[in-house]
Amino acid sequence: MQGMNVSVTHVRGTSWLHRMSPIAKLSWLLAIMAFAFASYNPWPLFAIALAGIGMAATAGILKPILRILLVFAPVTASMIVIQAIAPAICQNTCTPATTLGPLTLYQEGISHGLSLSARVLSMEIIAIVALVTTNPSDLFSAFARLRVPYILNFMVSMTLQLIPVLTREVQIVLSAQRSRGMKSTGFGSVIPSFVPVFAGAFERVQQLSISLESRAFGSTGKKTSYRQIEFGTLDRIIAVAGLVVGLVGTVVGLVFWSAGQTPVIILPVWLTVTVFLIAAVMFVGVVIAALVAIARS
Amino acid sequence: MTETQNGLPGSPGAGPILSVRNARYVYPRGDVVALEEISVDVPVGQSLGIVGQNGSGKTTLTKLMNGLLRPTSGSVIVDDLDTARHPVQVLAAHVGYVFQNPNHQLFAPTVADELAFGPRNIGVPEAEIAERVAEATEFFRLGDILTLHPYRISFPLRKLVGIASIFTMRPKVFILDEPTTGQDHRTTNTINRLIHELVDRGSTVICVAHDMPLLADVSERLIVMWNARLIADGTPREVFADRAVMERTHLAPPQITQFSMQLPGREGRAPALSLDELVAEYRTPGRLAGKEA
Numbered sequence: 064m065q066g067m068n069v070s071v072t073h074v075r076g077t078s079w080l081h082r083m084s085p086i087a088k089l090s091w092l093l094a095i096m097a098f099a100f101a102s103y104n105p106w107p108l109f110a111i112a113l114a115g116i117g118m119a120a121t122a123g124i125l126k127p128i129l130r131i132l133l134v135f136a137p138v139t140a141s142m143i144v145i146q147a148i149a150p151a152i153c154q155n156t157c158t159p160a161t162t163l164g165p166l167t168l169y170q171e172g173i174s175h176g177l178s179l180s181a182r183v184l185s186m187e188i189i190a191i192v193a194l195v196t197t198n199p200s201d202l203f204s205a206f207a208r209l210r211v212p213y214i215l216n217f218m219v220s221m222t223l224q225l226i227p228v229l230t231r232e233v234q235i236v237l238s239a240q241r242s243r244g245m246k247s248t249g250f251g252s253v254i255p256s257f258v259p260v261f262a263g264a265f266e267r268v269q270q271l272s273i274s275l276e277s278r279a280f281g282s283t284g285k286k287t288s289y290r291q292i293e294f295g296t297l298d299r300i301i302a303v304a305g306l307v308v309g310l311v312g313t314v315v316g317l318v319f320w321s322a323g324q325t326p327v328i329i330l331p332v333w334l335t336v337t338v339f340l341i342a343a344v345m346f347v348g349v350v351i352a353a354l355v356a357i358a359r360s
Numbered sequence: 361m362t363e364t365q366n367g368l369p370g371s372p373g374a375g376p377i378l379s380v381r382n383a384r385y386v387y388p389r390g391d392v393v394a395l396e397e398i399s400v401d402v403p404v405g406q407s408l409g410i411v412g413q414n415g416s417g418k419t420t421l422t423k424l425m426n427g428l429l430r431p432t433s434g435s436v437i438v439d440d441l442d443t444a445r446h447p448v449q450v451l452a453a454h455v456g457y458v459f460q461n462p463n464h465q466l467f468a469p470t471v472a473d474e475l476a477f478g479p480r481n482i483g484v485p486e487a488e489i490a491e492r493v494a495e496a497t498e499f500f501r502l503g504d505i506l507t508l509h510p511y512r513i514s515f516p517l518r519k520l521v522g523i524a525s526i527f528t529m530r531p532k533v534f535i536l537d538e539p540t541t542g543q544d545h546r547t548t549n550t551i552n553r554l555i556h557e558l559v560d561r562g563s564t565v566i567c568v569a570h571d572m573p574l575l576a577d578v579s580e581r582l583i584v585m586w587n588a589r590l591i592a593d594g595t596p597r598e599v600f601a602d603r604a605v606m607e608r609t610h611l612a613p614p615q616i617t618q619f620s621m622q623l624p625g626r627e628g629r630a631p632a633l634s635l636d637e638l639v640a641e642y643r644t645p646g647r648l649a650g651k652e653a
Binding site (some may be wrong): 232235236238239240241242243244245246254255256257258259262263266 | 423426428448449452453456457459461463464465466467477478481482511525526529
């Protein structure tokens with residue numbers, strides 16, 4: 064009866080990823096984001112995504128990561144579906160790969176869709192792995208050490224810490240409405256749940272701001288932190304390696320795999336159709352499930 | 361179950377309406393045993409109080425009772441329905457759960473809509489919904505705020521609206537989670553009166569609370585939870601008099617009860633549960649609380 068927890072929240076653990084300094088993780092995250100933005104070649108990006116899943120498995124967080132990915136999957140799939148049937152990059156000069164009933168699938172579209180989804184997927188997975196294995200307080204300390212302005216740092220940290228609170232709030236509110244016979248799930252439960260959750264969130268934010276002000280939030284001077292993060296030699300090496308890899312990757316991406324230089328990936332027809340259908344099922348399936356839920360509510 | 365003329369379930373003493381049998385509950389991650397082999401029968405029309413420290417399993421037990429949680433092993437039968445085999449939405453017509461924080465329940469644009477939400481969900485015809493809303497309005501004295509948004513009324517009133525929104529569903533069992541927490545004296549008295557009236561109408565009321573004076577007043581029976589187990593079951597007078605249970609669970613009987621237990625000359629007598637009771641005991645020799653128990 065417990066709702067599936069899909070929020071991007073810290074999962075406690077003692078794995079190598081949990082023990083790694085948040086600064087080192089941020090360095091690699093930055094590197095992969097830079098590479099993902101620079102490169103249009105989907106294969107290295109898919110490889111990074113796979114590596115991320117492998118890291119999650121070694122850190123014992125594969126299950127929560129896959130759950131979170133399941134939620135993001137329709138968004139990623141939509142890029143392939145939309146680009147395949149209405150590619151933005153070639154418009155009238157696109158090469159038809161095959162037709163599927165009334166739909167024409169274009170080679171450039173599939174190729175571009177794969178590129179976009181690979182970019183999103185690689186950043187998504189690495190970012191989630193980093194967030195899930197890092198205590199929000201440690202992230203706060205890491206940003207402070209990197210001299211991120213205190214107020215900005217506090218906002219990011221507080222947002223991350225409020226996610227599990229709000230997730231729990233949503234579960235309580237849904238329980239309360241189900242206890243009053245509400246049969247709807249999914250979108251059907253939005254209104255009865257939306258109002259209490261958001262009213263509670265606004266109230267909480269208001270109380271939090273008063274509480275912060277009453278405890279001298281915004282005062283000047285050096286801030287200290289209860290939690291201290293370690294940033295040893297190995298962490299420094301990993302962080303620097305991340306920055307170097309990011310820099311090299313960005314240059315390689317821009318020079319060899321930019322939009323104009325990456326060749327169109329031409330898949331066999333059967334593979335084109337398979338990729339499109341898998342993406343369509345993931346994307347349309349969620350839309351249909353939502354519509355059915357609305358109709359039933 | 362028989363029903364009284366007003367439509368609420370009735371006839372106290374007709375047998376258990378709620379039966380928890382060897383219920384065990386382990387949270388999905390498998391690392392927290394929230395309930396361990398709990399068995400309890402609640403007869404129709406009984407007012408049952410559940411006490412215990414935070415984390416002792418009180419709320420988990422009540423969530424098993426309305427199907428929000430399903431026992432890992434054992435069974436929970438409510439009004440002849442096995443909670444493991446029926447969705448919460450079906451059980452909601454039989455067991456009403458009033459959450460501790462009314463803000464978790466209320467969302468409709470007006471108090472009247474809020475009162476109609478539950479009955480509408482369980483398929484009550486519109487004409488009868490109007491009748492139920494009118495009855496709840498009178499019962500809870502909500503006439504002046506019926507057209508207001510629930511978030512524009514005071515917190516104590518919101519609490520009453522939360523209870524009223526369950527009342528209109530006319531469940532046979534009411535579960536009240538911390539009904540008086542954060543309430544002023546006046547609202548606490550109102551809730552106290554409401555619980556008595558619900559019981560008088562034949563409803564079964566289960567009340568989870570830390571408010572011992574409230575439970576001493578409204579409960580016929582008290583069960584004590586400790587560390588996921590049910591460790592005491594008796595009348596409030598019996599439970600409060602059990603010093604071992606009170607010490608073990610770090611619970612404190614109402615102050616007047618503690619006072620009566622320490623009064624010279626009352627040794628061996630059952631404790632008083634209220635000031636009125638103690639005063640009456642001293643004003644009318646021979647009508648001592650200890651002789652009644």
